[in-house]
Amino acid sequence: KSCNKTFNALADSPLYRMKKAEKWIEYTKLMWEGVSLRKSAKALDITLRTSFRWRHMFIKAPASFNPSVLTGVIEADETSLPESFKGKRAINRKSRKRGGGKIEKVPIFIALDRSGAISHKVLERNTKENIQAQLKPLLSSGSVLCTDGNLSYKGIAKELDIDHKRLIGLDNQRVVEGIYHIQTLNNYMMRWKAWLRRFNGIGTDYIENYLSWFRFMEDNTEYSDQTWIK
Template identity: 40%
Template sequence: MKAQAFERWLGQLVQLSREQRRRLLAILSPAVELDRVCAVIDGARKPHCCVHCCAPGLYRHGRDRGLQRYRCRSCGKTFTVLSGTPLARLRHRAKWLDYLGKMLDSIPVRRAADAVGVHRNTSFRWRHRFLHLSKHDRPDSLNGIAEADELFLLESQKGSRCMDRPARKRGGVAGKRGITKEHDCVLVARDREGRTFDFVPGRGAVTKAQLHQHLLPVLDQDVLLVTDAHAAYRIFAKEACITHESVNLRQGERVRGAVHVQNVNGYHRRFRQWLARFNGVASRYLPNYLGWRWALDGGRIGEPDVLLRAAIGAFNIKR
């Protein structure tokens, strides 16, 4: 529309009735929300090379559903910032920020679907697409005093079409007492500044080999590692030449000066309480929920646009 015609059209808006204004807003609202989403995505990152052939020569080539499209000078293929990300080919972009707002409120799948106006299967798919990359938004390493401890969740094959065991009724309980291979081990390491890493190394009690694989790469060499009295931590720290202190929880020792694991155990408690609202999650999706909880912990990510940038790999600078 030309500028003069647009100005004349704007001047006629005051003559609209209440119902006409409502209908006009209903028509414009999806377009405005789509513009917001596209502005966040285009501002999050600029491509420096082709996602198909990795050649550096690019030029702008129109727009694709509101997003800037690029064409490669070498291979001739076109792409957008979303190409090659988990959000590629997802529809209803105008509803993304509203849905991410529901995720920040930790709304379950069906309630979020009803609130945004999408199918429950779409809601479930969006949840895990948005979390696929954002769960990797982590600090560089743990410094100072770092605590490490495990929590155990009953292994779940919820939603699986082919189970390797009989189904449990309403979640059920483990067949044996104590920590067994029926439990998923979640290893959480957290320093006193709140920087956190979590891993799902496997089932059953954690081993020194798993600690070398997962925990060692995220620890600063000068860190003081504080754990419980599990022998695997002591052997791991000795082999990795890391300063280590432990508290014997079984004998009632919880605090010895600055040596305790209450920081990481508090994180365990918050995670369990938060996870309970979802009525059980499948073990294969557990890393996504751990990343989701880390994003929410302490209000680290509090706005939908920040979570959207994290979902395409443009992580928040503030850790």
């Protein structure tokens, strides 16, 4: 299972050399519940610094298991989160005028297939070129791409010569030909964002790690102590 691969891989990481390994399982449960760093530290009698280190080592661990290819019916879309510098000591942007300016949004590309494989990437900008750079390597022969009405996907599908099903919101099209839709992806995004709310905001630099962690925990609802500390 990917669960075993993920945490066996920790044997070569700084996490493997951490003390108090017997508390890792309880800590991951607190993470999944969205318990704050400070409350987690108090519950497990560890320092706040240790709590911070553990969280970011754990959420980073599954990131390398992003699938390289998707098959069959593929759903793709973008979502976004407000830009956040949470967790950074220095903010590398110009200060905004008081009461003016919109909060920047960070675009996130997500694609999945019906077998449960999920790929995601934070985009620098939401452009056709950036979307295509992420989507093209994921497409396999004979796959069918399902998207919303974003014209970027129409152009990409034409350039790559792939079967493309567009779900046009204005036409109230939710399913095409009985099987083609993006509801699986929309539901996944909703669950992820609902889970994120437990953390009262996350830093932009950590978005992909939190996506990977959420994907991993949904795929591995049952795990043993041995799995985590091997």
